[in-house]
Amino acid sequence: MEYKDYYKILGVDRNATQDQIKQAYRKVARKYHPDVSKEANAEAKFKDAGEAYEVLKDPEKRAAYDQFGANWREGQHFEPPPNWDAGFEFRGGGYTGGDASQFSDFFESLFGRGQAGGHRRQTFRMQGEDxxxxxxxxxxxxxxxxxxxxxxxxxxxxxxxxxxxxxxxxxxxxxxxxxxxxxxxxxxxxxxxxxxxxxxxxxxxxxxEEDQLFHADKRDIHLALPLAPWEAALGATLTVPTLGGNVQLKIPPGSQAGKKLRLKGKGLSSGSHRGDQIVTLHIVIPEATTEEQRKLYATMAQKMPFNPRAELGI
The missing domain is CATH 2.60.260.20 (Urease metallochaperone UreE, N-terminal domain)
Incomplete structure (x- = not known):
């Protein structure tokens, strides 16, 4: 079954007022009335216009149609949702002068079929969309x-x-x-x-939202902790921020850049689901700005022979 775009049939915008819909229907109905139109498909277009007006003139039916049709395009194959259980009062559609039995299977699948020559009224029920x-x-x-x-x-x-x-x-x-x-x-x-x-x-x-110090990975909270070279080499006990406040963290001697230390239970926790804070060490090299400081680095190079590229074979 194909979806029908009632707004397109009448040539109106989806935000059209009731007066605009009424005027558009009258214009289309006059154009395609079988008694005056010579077009081969005039009768079908006349019936489509009456069906479209039957729905769009009724605020309740229109609201239901709008909610259902938000994601459909004319001509697409569709199946009505399983929780549709509706009936409406049919009074004849202006120029059509008939009842709901004139309308298409598409109309019937959404609103039920009225009894010819009479009226039927049931309550349309449908839970609101999430x-x-x-x-x-x-x-x-x-x-x-x-x-x-x-x-x-x-x-x-x-x-x-x-x-x-x-x-x-x-x-x-x-x-x-x-x-x-x-x-x-x-x-x-x-x-x-x-x-x-x-x-x-x-x-x-x-x-x-972005945080200056922390970032989250599911329940774990990550923090990059800057260290001076001597803190990493000799070890230290440092004050470290967490979301719950500052704590003391022991840095093992000989720690290397990139080493990760875990503060258990300092992440995002809910009931038995507990996260940790992961502290990643980041060694910051102080700049030598004086002659004395440059000599100190030179002394370290002499007394502490170290090749950081040994693993590269060079």
């Missing part, structure tokens, strides 16, 4: 847990078909230890449902 957004937090927010207030734009369609966008403020609890890529589910904060059905949910995907 929505997805991204929320950017600091590593400290995840480490300690936090509360945030966010503002999202929400689109609504009034009974006249006017689309409006208004800000929607939400208070969000950030769970302690949440990691990048995980989602927070806010029940009932998605798009509203129809016919008394519940609203969809809002899913907020976590992203971390």
């Amino acid at each position: 929505q997805h957004a991204k929320i950017v937090i600091s590593l400290a927010d995840s480490y300690h847990g936090a509360h945030k207030t966010i503002t999202l734009n929400r689109s609504t369609v009034d009974p006249n078909g006017h689309v409006s966008v208004s800000p929607h403020r939400l208070h969000v609890a950030i769970p302690k230890g949440i990691i990048e890529g995980q989602r927070i589910r806010l029940e009932g904060q998605g798009l509203p449902g129809y016919g008394g059905s519940p609203a969809g949910d809002l899913y907020l995907e976590i992203a971390f």
Whole structure:
């Protein structure tokens, strides 16, 4: 079965008002009325226009059609969603003067088929769609847990078909230890449902803002720690920052650049899932700016013969 683009059939924009839709329908209906049009496919186009108007003139049916058709193009093969269970009151479509039995299988698959010569009214029920957004937090927010207030734009369609966008403020609890890529589910904060059905949910995907000191790899937190050459050679006990505050870290004598030391439990932790802080040593060579300092380096070269390129065979 092929999807029908009712807006395209009437030649109107998806944000058209009810008056614009009505005028467009009358124009198309006059053009293709079988009594006046000589085109071979006039009757089919006339029926399509009546079907399109039957849906777009009714705010409830229009909203349902818009929600379902957001990702479809005219002519694409489609299957209606399994949770559609709807019926609507049919009053005849202006120039058509008929009932819903005139309409296509596409219409019937979405809205049911009315009884010829009469009316049928049931409640259209469909749960609201879920929505997805991204929320950017600091590593400290995840480490300690936090509360945030966010503002999202929400689109609504009034009974006249006017689309409006208004800000929607939400208070969000950030769970302690949440990691990048995980989602927070806010029940009932998605798009509203129809016919008394519940609203969809809002899913907020976590992203971390850039931090000057740390970066996260899942639950582990990484820190590059600068060392003076003598601290690396002789060993030292240094103050090291973590997300939970400063701690003391023992640097083993003879440590080389790139060596990794682990601070257990100092990463992002939630319940039994515990992360560590990984400290990578980075040796910083001080610049010799005086004659005395240059002599000191020369003395080291004489008293400590060392070839850092020995592994290269040179």
